[in-house]
Amino acid sequence: MRTVLLFAAVAGLILGTGFLQSWNSALLILNMGLISAVMALGVNLQWGLAGLFNVGVMGFVALGGLAVVLISMPPVGTAWQAGGGSILLGLVLGAATIVAAVLVWSRTSGKLRGWGTAAVLLIGLVVYRMVLDPAVESVEAVDPALTGYLGGLGLPVLLAWPVGGLLAAGAAYVIGKTALGLRSDYLAIATLGIAEIVIAILKNEDWLARGVKNVIGLPRPVPYEVDLQNDPAFVERAAGFRMDATTASTIYVKIEYGLLFAAVLILLLVLAQLALNSPWGRMMRAIRDNETAARAMGKDVTARHLQVFILGSAICGVAGAMMTTLDGQLTPGSYQPLRYTFLIWVMVIVGGSGNNLGAVLGGFLIWFLWVQVEPMGQLLMSVITAGMADGSWLKAHLMDSVQHMRLLTMGVILLLVLRLNPRGLLPER
């Protein structure tokens, strides 16, 4: 009952935006809300179900975004000729070096061990850089204003969503292997670090996805507004709804995106619910509530943790791919940890950790607030500053700072929920 009421309330908020502001902004909030809900679902799987503290959501989301570029953009032929093969060779050599170093470390002992591993790493690094650097340089020199990167595979963009999940899962496997099984704070720091590294790679490796030059004009799974406006049948149908073709086309496109996202969200939600109520879900909760007891019962705690960590990260990767598809561009400079990691955490905590529906609700609600706090803050500030002289220094400063109100608001919301209702809006059953 509570669930239905709360969801209805959030739906009301979004509908209210539609009536009061515009349907376009309402649908925009809805679409990003759907994506946020998927991310929250992923984090909830890790935190709510298994108690894993992942603060690297941003990194997995960005990997999903990278997948969209790698899958859907057409390959840049000249760049591949210029050095695509060498780059691949370089990457393989780099991977081989790490494998060799691990082998040397595990197969030898004594003095040889340290020096041998170091020597393998050093030689590997030199060879890797010797192969990679010139190739990267020549690839990045190919028409740098337009391409300067290898491009993607030119496959349908929807394929990028599961691939985004796979990329994120791969990264999660590597982190999980090293940091799981240690203390929870260590996992937090490790994930925080890997997220920064992923963003640094996206920003600096121009051959991969153009770095801070951004990849724009990603293929879309839905028609373009312009095509719709030029389609007489569509214009006629829009007229039937008493809308002009421009507005109708933007709304139509957003609705199609919304349907795609909703399909993914519902699929993942059903899977998550099935997992939660399965023996596997019960085992995960048992591990979360008492690790020692679960281990005594013969459960492999570290392996289960690794499993759920990979699953949750993969979901974040899918959401990241969806978001980049919606944006139509990959802009590594726009990934900020406060927005992409800690905001998702606010969603999960506010919604109710351990409850999948709660995470979804939190995703919608917090995203709505995140968007709408700014206009609300503007209103508040104009009330506060109403008595001040126009053009006064303080007034200008206060009006400028409206945009930073949302961070403050999110902090206050998080603290209030943790204090007054620590189990969230929809508590775990």
Place this chain on the structure above:
Amino acid sequence: MDFLNGLVALANFVLIPAIAYGSQLALGALGVTLIYGILRFSNFAHGDTMAVGTMFAVLTTWGLQAMGVSLGPFPTALLAIPFGILGATALVLLTDRYVYKFYRAQKAKPVILVIVSMGVMFIYNGLTRIIIGPDDYRFADGERFVISARTFRDMTGLEEGLALRTTQVITVVTAVVVVAALFWFLNKTRTGKSMRAFSDNEDLALLSGINPERVVLVTWLIVASLATVAGVLYGLDKSFKAFTYFQLLLPIFAAAIVGGLGNPLGAIAGGFVIAFSEVGITYAWKKVLTYFMPPALEPDGLVQILSTEYKFAVSFVILVIVLLFRPTGLFRGKSL
């Protein structure tokens, strides 16, 4: 001569910057490690605590500059540090009173406190951006160099110059003074000893009549002061920007964990380990190497292992190596 030139270049580009940066990281990591030792959680708001303290100091500096106060060759910000500490302390104590105390009384799990500190981080970050704004601010004034590269060349007749910035000297001197004062306090005073006792064994400390609230209060005082000093020194050396301070969280935590969480000595060592590796790995060694190597072996490339943008990767890799091979840190911190 080549050898001397090489040493000077090494000092100029690697040793001096790394020592200054290491001191700043060490001060930051000390704050993290003290919170961890006494309050038993990883404080994610630490970077933003540094930002808040520094913000108050920057605002005071601007006020002092407007009033025409200056310290001659030294940056005015040194005068503003006490005000920054005051501001940070007030904010941190308010936060403790209205936020953390509740969870302490409940004996909440450490991970809950970490999440709470995430909320605090949001609030501090928002406050900083609202009060001073999100941009880059420089507030260093006074003499820029103790020795500039040109003077050094004239003095010694070497080809390489050695620039020693005022802020670098101040950083190191301040850090040494602050750390010495902290260790004196922890080891010699009654309050400091009670803090260490509390950190070692809470129940035993409570039994012997130590007032926990007092210990916590003193801890926050020290942490706010350390954070402000670290923040102001970093800002003097580079510049003040809210987001950069938030990002400092990663190297600071890496330093604290590498040294051993909860161990003050480890935090200092960890700070220098991280700083030296960060500078060493992202520095282009060509210049230094050409002095030490015979001409035939001179390197062609820059001999830069990673570009500067990857400095976070360095702290991260060191962190991972330490976690894999010595999870309690170099100095055997607390391990669960």
